[in-house]
Amino acid sequence: MNVVPDTSAVVDGRVSERVEDGTYEGATVVVPEAVVGELEAQANDGRDSGWDGLSELQRLATMADEGRIDLTYVGVRPGAGRQDAADEGEIDAVIRDAAGEHDATLLTSDVVQAEVAKAKGLAVDYLEPVTRGVVEELPIERFFTDETMSVHLKTDTKPKAKRGTLGEMRYEVIDDEPTGDEQMREWATAIVNLARQSNDGYVELSDEGMDIVQYRNYRIAVARPPFSDGVEITAVRPIAKTVLDDYEFADELRERFLESKRGVLISGSPGAGKSTFAQAVAEFLNDSDYAVKTMEKPRDLQVGPEITQYGALGGEMANTADSLLLVRPDYTIYDEVRKTDDFEVFADMRMAGVGMVGVVHASRAIDSLQRLVGRVELGMIPQIVDTVVYIEAGEVETVYDVETEVKVPEGLTAEDLARPVIQVTNFETGRPEYEIYTFNRQVVTVPLGEDGEGSAETGVGRIAKKEIEREIRSVARGHVDVELQGNDDAVVYVEEDDIASVIGKGGGRITDIENRLGIDIDVRTHDEKPGRGGAASGSGGPAGTGNGQVGAEREQVVQPEITSRHVVIPMDEHVGDTVEVRAGDEYLFTATVGRGGEVQVSRGSAIAEELEDAIDRKQRITVVPARG
Known part of the structure; x- marks a missing residue:
């Protein structure tokens, strides 16, 4: 009797199994080189199926040495093109051809392979595939307590977890015994299979070396070599379920969401509770009779069944946005907005009239707005985002209003310097805290003082000082010092030889600089600088004096x-x-x-x-x- 096993039968160990039960005792087992090549490729990719298949071939070699079977390898190893086309049936076709050439029974656990072989008139021995690594519960669930937000496991390291409240998380060892490679591989396989086979889970992403799984309220990232240097499992779950009323400014935020469709950025550092707040907002909007959808990658927001959660269609959130515009939601929760493409999609949907709530990583509230700068037109930012909510330790720390006003920026005085200014106002105090505008062809974000004005030492003062220095250096050869005397006055100290070139004929050059920057500038020599004591020249004089000579060399x-x-x-x-x-x-x-x-x-x-x-x-x- 001749038997040709395909890759599925070898991986499942069905050949040696049939020898052991006597079915194939004394048979000639003909293994196509195509099977060996496919198993080797899987093993090189770090897949357990490849290693299991190679172990089965070793068992068959031992049985052949014992005289229980005859073992022979036939054919040629498939080239890279055929290996790449394995999913299209190229390798299966080679195996069927081998069975036909040797008048052999095809042994397979692949139902499609079996049906095609029967259609071609081959003898087929079909066995149900072995279900590998199937569990009914999450194998790492025992590591979670009521206060555990995430569990971190890696080969040959002690299990760790982040535990505590949102404001007081501790990263700590939770088991004194390091986890071995075999145990990690077993858990990794079980987690992925559980997500695939359970109605409570799905595989969000599966690529070479990385699987991202959502099972119930757990988001689990499983990394394997060669992508990582060892098997690693990171499982995260929310530790709090909140409603909007649990947060400060709840009444005011409800009014804002209900009075018109908003563009909102929810910002905060990792683990601060941004997604928890976003879930509360989504549930509130849904209960307020708005059609609410989410855009997530991965889909891990814990929302009710009425809110449909969308992933990246064809791997692109832009495709998801196109589909959502046909669905016509009132509000869309976008978790997370990180890359330029994400900000562009967020902006496009907002400009199409959809209320948007985006979750953004940022260490300060203003940073989330600054991430829009350069990605969308500056003047469009208040139309895209009118509210910024900053979350810290699970609480609403700051709420900003964002609006545009045509005005002279704080700290400048000349009326002809009026321009569109994005004003960022603290929702609680009503006091402007930042201004964003174009200054000397650069986009700047200026923090305002306690009185709502830019100061000489911070904000517009720093920017103005830098621009004054740049303008003066363009015509002065020696060292330049700039001191701001207020928001609209400055003293510039230059080398005596540079006075004439800085001031210009009839004062024209310095007047031009003053008009351009909106700042009155008094030009003096370094000798006139307070505390100089009449020194003859500065340390940064022109070549031949002080440090200037070192610089020239x-x-x-x-x-x-x-x-x-x-x-x-x-x-x-x-x-x-x-x-x-x-x-x-x-x-x-x-x-x-x-x-x-x-x-x-x-x-x-x-x-x-x-x-x-x-x-x-x-x-x-x-x-x-x-x-x-």
């Missing part, structure tokens, strides 16, 4: 490279140092050399335009350590 000529997004200045030294970049004898800007030994300037910025213009004119570009 360390001058480095560079060759900038222009890419699609940046102008890159490669450096041989000065990593982490602040340097001045010059074109010819003119100062361009000051920057810090990055870890990669280069300075990058975003194309399209004013600085980049000046630098590119200098490169086009074939000017000598040099870098020296910053002085002063």
